[in-house]
Amino acid sequence: xxxxxxxxxxxxxxxxxxxxxxxxxxxxxxxxxxxxxxxxxxxxxxxxxxxxxxxxxxxxxxxxxxxxxxxxxxxxxxxxxxxxxxxxxxxxxxxxxxxxxxxxxxxxxxxxxxxxxxxxxxxxxxxxxxxxxxxxxxxxxxxxxxxxxxxxxxxxxxxxxxxxxxxxxxxxxxxxxxxxxxxxxxxxxxxxxxxxxxxxxxxxxxxxxxxxxxxxxxxxxxxxxxxxxxxxxxxxxxxxxxxxxxxxxxxxxxxxxxxxxxxxxxxxxxxxxxxxxxxxxxxxxxxxxxxxxxxxxxxxxxxxxxxxxxxxxxxxxxxxxxxxxxxxxxxxxxxxxxxxxxxxxxxxxxxxxxxxxxxxxxxxxxxxxxxxxxxxxxxxxxxxxxxxxxxxxxxxxxxxxxxxxxxxxxxxxxxxxxxxxxxxxxxxxxxxxxxxxxxxxxxxxxxxxxxxxxxxxxxxxxxxxxxxxxxxxxxxxxxxxxxxxxxxxxxxxxxxxxxxxxxxxxxxxxxxxxxxxxxxxxxxxxxxxxxxxxxxxxxxxxxxxxxxxxxxxxxxxxxxxxxxxxxxxxxxxxxxxxxxxxxxxxxxxxxxxxxxxxxxxxxxxxxxxxxxxxxxxxxxxxxxxxxxxxxxxxxxxxxxxxxxxxxxxxxxxxxxxxxxxxxxxxxxxxxxxxxxxxxxxxxxxxxxxxxxxxxxxxxxxxxxxxxxxxxxxxxxxxxxxxx
Numbered sequence: 175x176x177x178x179x180x181x182x183x184x185x186x187x188x189x190x191x192x193x194x195x196x197x198x199x200x201x202x203x204x205x206x207x208x209x210x211x212x213x214x215x216x217x218x219x220x221x222x223x224x225x226x227x228x229x230x231x232x233x234x235x236x237x238x239x240x241x242x243x244x245x246x247x248x249x250x251x252x253x254x255x256x257x258x259x260x261x262x263x264x265x266x267x268x269x270x271x272x273x274x275x276x277x278x279x280x281x282x283x284x285x286x287x288x289x290x291x292x293x294x295x296x297x298x299x300x301x302x303x304x305x306x307x308x309x310x311x312x313x314x315x316x317x318x319x320x321x322x323x324x325x326x327x328x329x330x331x332x333x334x335x336x337x338x339x340x341x342x343x344x345x346x347x348x349x350x351x352x353x354x355x356x357x358x359x360x361x362x363x364x365x366x367x368x369x370x371x372x373x374x375x376x377x378x379x380x381x382x383x384x385x386x387x388x389x390x391x392x393x394x395x396x397x398x399x400x401x402x403x404x405x406x407x408x409x410x411x412x413x414x415x416x417x418x419x420x421x422x423x424x425x426x427x428x429x430x431x432x433x434x435x436x437x438x439x440x441x442x443x444x445x446x447x448x449x450x451x452x453x454x455x456x457x458x459x460x461x462x463x464x465x466x467x468x469x470x471x472x473x474x475x476x477x478x479x480x481x482x483x484x485x486x487x488x489x490x491x492x493x494x495x496x497x498x499x500x501x502x503x504x505x506x507x508x509x510x511x512x513x514x515x516x517x518x519x520x521x522x523x524x525x526x527x528x529x530x531x532x533x534x535x536x537x538x539x540x541x542x543x544x545x546x547x548x549x550x551x552x553x554x555x556x557x558x559x560x561x562x563x564x565x566x567x568x569x570x571x572x573x574x575x576x577x578x579x580x581x582x583x584x585x586x587x588x589x590x591x592x593x594x595x596x597x598x599x600x601x602x603x604x605x606x607x608x609x610x611x612x613x614x615x616x617x618x619x620x621x622x623x624x625x626x627x628x629x630x631x632x633x634x635x636x637x638x639x640x641x642x643x644x645x646x647x648x649x650x651x652x653x654x655x656x657x658x659x660x661x662x663x664x665x666x667x668x669x670x671x672x673x674x675x676x677x678x679x680x681x682x683x684x685x686x687x688x689x690x691x692x693x694x695x696x697x698x699x700x701x702x703x704x705x706x707x708x709x710x711x712x713x714x715x716x717x718x719x720x721x722x723x724x725x726x727x728x729x730x731x732x733x734x735x736x737x738x739x740x741x742x743x744x745x746x747x748x749x750x751x752x753x754x755x756x757x758x759x760x761x762x763x764x765x766x767x768x769x770x771x772x773x774x775x776x777x778x779x780x781x782x783x784x785x786x787x788x789x790x791x792x793x794x795x796x797x798x799x800x801x802x803x804x805x806x807x808x809x810x811x812x813x814x815x816x817x818x819x820x821x822x823x824x825x826x827x828x829x830x831x832x833x834x835x836x837x838x839x840x841x842x843x844x845x846x847x848x849x850x851x852x853x854x855x856x857x858x859x860x861x862x863x864x865x866x867x868x869x870x871x872x873x874x875x876x877x878x879x880x881x882x883x884x885x886x887x888x889x890x891x892x893x894x895x896x897x
Contacts, residue, residue: 197642199704201890204697205883209639211613211632211694213605216268221275223598225251229269232258238265240278245601245617248629255280255299260306263297272323276301277339279309279317279326288363288843289874291315291372298326298339309337315360316373320381325432327359327375327384334359334375334386336432347384347430347437354396354414357389362423364416365389367844368802369451369500380459383481384430387450391423399841402870413843418797418804418818419811425450427464429481440479442466442486449802451500456529457510465504471497471806476504476514476531489531492516496729497806499686503547513537513557515544517725524559526576537578543722545569546592550576551599551620558595558602558620564588566722567649567660567692571604573620584623587611590693593618601626607694609647609662612636643667645703649692652715654745655738657727660690661746663713666706669755675711676760676897677750678702683739684768685807686721686728689714701886708894713750717742733814735796735807736775736821743772744780751783762897764788764889767845767874770837774823774853778830786833786896788889791845791874794853795822798846824853827860833896834864837885839872865892 203209216229220242227242237258242251255278257263268281277300284294293313299306309317309326314335317328327336332351337344348358359375366372375386397415402408416422427440427450445466452465462479464486476490492498494517503515503524510529515522522544524537537557538544546560548571555576564570564583569590574581585591589608596602601620607613612632616625647662666675680702682689702712718738719731731738743763751758763784765773770792777787796804796818797811808817819825834857838850847868857864867888869876876885 198707199642199700201701201704201883201886204700204704205886209635209695209697209700211635212630213613214603214615214630217594217603218269218271219595219597221597223596223600226596226603227254231265232256236265238267240269245596246626248617248627254278254301259304260297260299262308263306266297267294270317270319272319273321274323277319277323279319280306283313285313287315288366290366290370291360296328316375318373318375318377320377321379322381325377325381327377329359329373329375332357332360334384334430336384336430338432345432345435347386348388354412355390355392357391357423359386359388361387362389362391362394363413363843364422364800364802365449365451368800368806369449371452374453376453376455376462378455378459378462378481379457382431382433382459383455384432385453385455385462386428386430387453388426388428389423390426393421394423395420397843397846399843399846401841411841411843415843415846416801418799418801418808420801422447422449422469422801427453427479429462429479429484431481438484440464440484440486442477442479443475443488452502452504454504454506456506456512457508461510463504463506463512465500467498467500469801469805470809471802474498474500478529489529490514490527492518494518494725496725496732501547505547505550507550508552513547513550515547520725522725524557524574535578537574537576538581539578541724542566543724545722548593548595548602549599554599556599556620558584558593558599560592562722565692567688567690571602571623582623584618584620586623586625588692590691595620603629608692609649609694612639612694643703643707645706647699649690652746652749654715654717654742654749657718657742659715659717659742659746661713661715662690663711664702664706665711666709671755673755674757675709675755677711677713677747677756677762678705678893678897679743679747679750679761679763680712680714680769681717681743681763681765681772682767682769683717683720683743683765683772685719685731685735687768688716688721690716697882701890705890705893708890710893710897711756715743715746717746731807733808733817734821735817736771739772740775740779740821743776744783747776747780747783760785760897762786762788762893764790765792766790768793771823774834774836775821775826777832777834778823778826778828781829781831784832786835786893788835788837788892789823790837790885790889791839791842791876792823792836792849792853793845794824794849795819797822798849798852824856827853827856827862830857830860830862830864833892834862835889835892836864836866837869837876837888838867839869839874839876841871842874844874 218227239256240254266280266282270279280297293315296309315329334347391414394414398412400408447469449467460481464477466475474492477486505513526534542563548558571585571593592605594603604618615630645664763773770789773787774789838847
């Protein structure tokens with residue numbers, strides 16, 4: 175066995191001194207937010223490049239304000255908008271500027287629909303006149319101001335509407351929208367969840383045209399959930415959910431010409447059973463970019479549509495033996511050349527193409543991944559991006575010339591660095607944290623990366639945590655099944671290497687994911703620290719199929735999810751069990767969602783290795799999950815039945831020997847409670863004893879009120895009693 179220590183010398187986090195750290199964590203503190211970090215809410219870099227705005231709440235009046243600050247001095251310049259000055263608006267939850275910042279959309283009474291989608295009441299605030307009016311008395315979805323600030327488009331009852339502020343004219347662009355049948359301008363459930371976008375319409379640069387996607391989901395099978403609530407009878411939520419191998423919504427593309435009052439369907443070509451995961455207008459107001467992806471998601475066409483002639487042209491094609499990642503990294507420059515990211519050389523990198531699709535150059539190169547694209551500084555011809563060049567568990571901010579030369583690492587500290595650039599790219603706010611440092615926010619020079627000033631820190635939290643028994647992650651690597659895998663471990667206070675400790679492993683393991691990352695704590699991490707206070711070692715290993723180590727490593731699990739990943743976790747557990755200080759007879763594993771799929775399989779297939787497992791909201795058969803995610807990695811069940819069934823926990827319940835806790839929310843619209851019910855029935859018919867809990871009306875996050883506290887109390891007691 176080979177375990178190599180990494181990052182041993184990470185600097186102790188701010189505020190921690192040599193004083194005794196003895197105070198134990200409590201579950202009540204963790205799940206009531208006692209250790210939350212300070213940050214920014216809705217930060218917007220103003221067009222002048224010298225100021226930024228944030229959303230703040232007045233603690234005395236309860237009013238919501240948009241406050242404007244000076245980047246360099248940190249001083250407040252003005253209060254741009256206050257809800258206290260708007261009749262009938264006590265507060266608002268968000269804001270969006272028009273491109274010229276003359277008008278602002280204010281959102282209130284937000285009602286969540288699914289994970290990313292919502293509807294709400296919106297007000298339009300006119301900055302020059304300080305006038306305000308309500309967009310509609312009804313809740314609407316995804317309103318978007320036109321680039322000239324004179325119009326707004328939005329979706330209501332599955333139809334698209336447009337309001338012209340100057341003329342007062344309101345136009346209904348579509349009239350065929352109907353729940354569970356046709357959606358205009360808003361994505362369906364599976365697009366929202368897996369392609370991660372909700373608004374499926376875009377304004378052209380000249381504010382004269384709107385492009386949108388129409389979803390015909392009449393033939394998509396329905397899924398229903400009982401919502402129990404508090405009434406005498408439960409109500410049933412029915413929505414369209416295409417499970418693997420089933421019918422998807424039929425998508426079509428339209429361009430509405432506002433001035434000509436014309437609506438045209440755009441025929442993209444001879445495509446069948448396809449996705450449109452992105453649309454975006456170019457710098458040319460007559461050229462719309464459309465990404466078309468085949469159902470297997472291994473062939474992507476980037477199409478430019480001429481809005482005048484309605485003719486499409488494929489300018490770029492990407493193919494992959496496994497699948498192609500969809501990103502938001504398409505950026506058009508003034509000459510309509512464009513920036514694009516691709517994994518085609520085995521790692522995710524930045525490319526520069528002509529308007530015709532001809533490659534100008536590959537901007538970044540190397541055996542590491544670009545993890546975010548921040549933008550292009552036209553004046554200095556610099557691209558800013560984030561990457562894992564400095565270790566796959568870290569993130570750093572870089573600058574590079576458009577020609578791929580003069581690369582410079584701007585971030586100075588090892589950990590996770592994220593950037594929010596000023597509008598003129600002269601400076602940026604750096605969001606930094608690592609496993610021992612809570613978030614620090616600094617203003618940095620975009621030329622050198624040097625800190626100009628500190629904006630905000632979490633010293634108050636650091637000082638508070640200095641009195642607690644903090645257990646930090648020890649990062650290392652472990653050699654498993656021919657690969658070097660990233661790992662972290664937390665050990666109890668006064669750890670004695672001659673003593674035997676029980677071990678709990680945590681993992682997620684889904685394709686492209688990462689749970690071994692040098693970043694600050696989430697609530698789950700404090701719970702892991704709490705467990706170390708109870709005498710447990712907690713460890714986490716990112717096995718094959720996880721992300722940020724290249725396409726080959728990430729796509730190793732293709733067409734056979736749950737095989738190599740489970741073998742890696744079992745092998746890692748055996749190696750850790752061979753350590754002098756780990757009790758090999760007392761190893762457990764837990765996970766959520768994909769991690770629950772994994773922990774179930776690890777217990778059922780690794781009965782000689784794991785004593786217990788917890789699975790929260792697990793997928794128990796990929797036949798039950800949605801088309802886009804599942805078929806991306808497994809193709810359809812009709813094409814690859816073996817890939818679906820050989821690793822379904824339902825088919826391996828006879829292997830259960832240890833203790834098993836199964837948890838699900840009854841209103842999980844993502845991983846349906848059907849998964850847990852079918853696994854429970856298989857366990858019952860195999861006469862296998864197990865514990866389980868169903869949380870009424872809770873979704874995939876299993877949260878709300880005291881739900882998380884109750885869940886983690888249950889999991890803690892289960893671990894104490896069975897490990």
